[in-house]
Amino acid sequence: MLRVTRCLAGLVAAAVLAGPAALAAQDTDSTALLLAQLIRANSSNPPGHTQQIADILGPLFRARGFQVDIVPTPDSAKVHFFARLKGNGSKKPLLLAAHADVVGVEREKWSVDPFAGVIKDGAVYGRGAIDFKGGMAVFARAAMLLADRKVPLDRDVIFLAEADEEGAPMNTSWLARSHWDKMDAEFALNEGGWIITRDDGTVQYVSISTSDKRVMNLTLSAKGTSTHSSMPLPDNALVTIGRALAKLGSYETPLEFTPDSRRFFETLAKTNRGEAGRLYTELLRGTPAQVANADRMLSRDALIHSLMRNTIAPVIVAGGFRSNVIPGSAEATLNIRLIPGSDPAAFIRSLEQLFNDPLLTVKMAAPLAPPSPASADTSLLYRVLAAEAKAQWPEAEVTPYLFQAGTDAAAWRTRGIPVFGIYPYPISNDELRRMHGNDERVRVESLRQGTEMLFRTLKRVAGSDAPR
Numbered sequence: 256m257l258r259v260t261r262c263l264a265g266l267v268a269a270a271v272l273a274g275p276a277a278l279a280a281q282d283t284d285s286t287a288l289l290l291a292q293l294i295r296a297n298s299s300n301p302p303g304h305t306q307q308i309a310d311i312l313g314p315l316f317r318a319r320g321f322q323v324d325i326v327p328t329p330d331s332a333k334v335h336f337f338a339r340l341k342g343n344g345s346k347k348p349l350l351l352a353a354h355a356d357v358v359g360v361e362r363e364k365w366s367v368d369p370f371a372g373v374i375k376d377g378a379v380y381g382r383g384a385i386d387f388k389g390g391m392a393v394f395a396r397a398a399m400l401l402a403d404r405k406v407p408l409d410r411d412v413i414f415l416a417e418a419d420e421e422g423a424p425m426n427t428s429w430l431a432r433s434h435w436d437k438m439d440a441e442f443a444l445n446e447g448g449w450i451i452t453r454d455d456g457t458v459q460y461v462s463i464s465t466s467d468k469r470v471m472n473l474t475l476s477a478k479g480t481s482t483h484s485s486m487p488l489p490d491n492a493l494v495t496i497g498r499a500l501a502k503l504g505s506y507e508t509p510l511e512f513t514p515d516s517r518r519f520f521e522t523l524a525k526t527n528r529g530e531a532g533r534l535y536t537e538l539l540r541g542t543p544a545q546v547a548n549a550d551r552m553l554s555r556d557a558l559i560h561s562l563m564r565n566t567i568a569p570v571i572v573a574g575g576f577r578s579n580v581i582p583g584s585a586e587a588t589l590n591i592r593l594i595p596g597s598d599p600a601a602f603i604r605s606l607e608q609l610f611n612d613p614l615l616t617v618k619m620a621a622p623l624a625p626p627s628p629a630s631a632d633t634s635l636l637y638r639v640l641a642a643e644a645k646a647q648w649p650e651a652e653v654t655p656y657l658f659q660a661g662t663d664a665a666a667w668r669t670r671g672i673p674v675f676g677i678y679p680y681p682i683s684n685d686e687l688r689r690m691h692g693n694d695e696r697v698r699v700e701s702l703r704q705g706t707e708m709l710f711r712t713l714k715r716v717a718g719s720d721a722p723r
């Protein structure tokens with residue numbers, strides 16, 4: 256049994272928005288109820304079982320006339336779920352992509368059961384509340400509303416709940432190789448940018464991602480003499496790895512901006528007050544000393560730090576097997592997130608120069624996926640989404656965004672299909688930090704606003720005779 260707390264602000268906002276496009280409370284509140292249900296289907300990856308998500312969504316979409324299509328993968332509990340609402344076919348489809356798997360939890364650090372779908376104090380708690388079952392619930396409810404309202408459509412609207420985004424290998428790239436016909440579209444929405452609130456609850460900015468950083472894993476390998484631990488030598492492979500990691504600890508990559516990330520930082524300069532606003536302005540237009548200072552100060556925020564440079568995170572160290580043997584080799588894995596346009600080979604060379612160690616080699620752990628082109632903000636989908644976000648939160652600035660992590664948008668972007676990313680609900684910076692963390696949650700009122708905004712976006716982009 257669920258308890259839903261509707262805060263007073265929600266009721267006021269609903270009343271203010273009671274124009275022709277406003278939705279009845281039960282339509283949008285059911286986004287929170289659907290999210291709670293989706294959270295209860297534990298799809299932590301590994302193993303990332305998504306069949307149970309398909310079991311929840313299937314009847315809801317079928318009942319509304321969507322064509323439901325479930326694509327099995329070699330892992331029987333891992334499926335991709337499609338629901339397609341047919342249009343008149345005069346335009347190419349619009350696709351909504353939401354990954355159905357979530358990352359695991361440190362259960363003891365949560366104040367509630369992360370897989371119970373708890374709704375309390377006006378928020379839905381649980382793993383995936385933000386990333387990305389919340390988005391899945393908003394996408395699904397907005398698409399269902401098109402059917403409920405019998406909106407005539409020029410194009411099919413395709414909802415896709417994907418497997419294996421948080422892992423591999425049966426992700427959308429796998430799906431695209433074998434089932435491209437099901438996911439081909441004119442453009443797509445996915446996870447990505449943010450709707451960030453200030454302390455007073457107003458929305459500071461809406462960022463819509465147009466590109467993702469590129470993921471590269473590197474292996475550092477050290478070779479040394481394998482021998483008895485009673486007679487240590489200077490070439491100990493573990494020490495060599497340790498020396499390299501210590502150098503990384505005090506190394507910083509240079510600032511790098513893309514045209515869209517620069518616009519995002521311009522938005523931060525414009526919408527932040529006081530000290531932060533000044534620092535963002537200096538970051539973009541200051542003297543070299545001001546830029547360096549702004550970088551240092553602003554980089555205290557890990558997200559901001561990651562958006563203006565290539566990042567390096569040591570993630571795995573491996574070496575040694577017993578206490579009386581010095582191992583002959585050791586390895587470390589570095590997870591690198593590259594700014595689009597960065598040259599991976601040049602980046603590796605810069606690390607080799609930093610380590611400057613003949614006992615150490617630096618290699619790519621796996622071949623790099625091809626680069627994805629950025630999606631242009633001139634696309635109809637971007638323009639309408641930006642306009643509807645502005646209509647929903649008039650106080651906010653809307654900006655394109657370089658997403659700091661990788662997503663599964665590459666399956667479309669590498670085929671020339673624009674993908675725009677948004678976590679479609681206002682969240683605070685504190686709530687943002689809970690993504691992949693503890694007590695992940697999203698407010699019921701945020702889900703309501705997001706559903707309303709997205710429904711209007713779909714109606715304008717896919718509906719016949721819609722004002723564009």
Ligand SMILES: [Zn+2]
Pocket residue numbers: 354386387420446
């Ligand atoms: Zn995600």
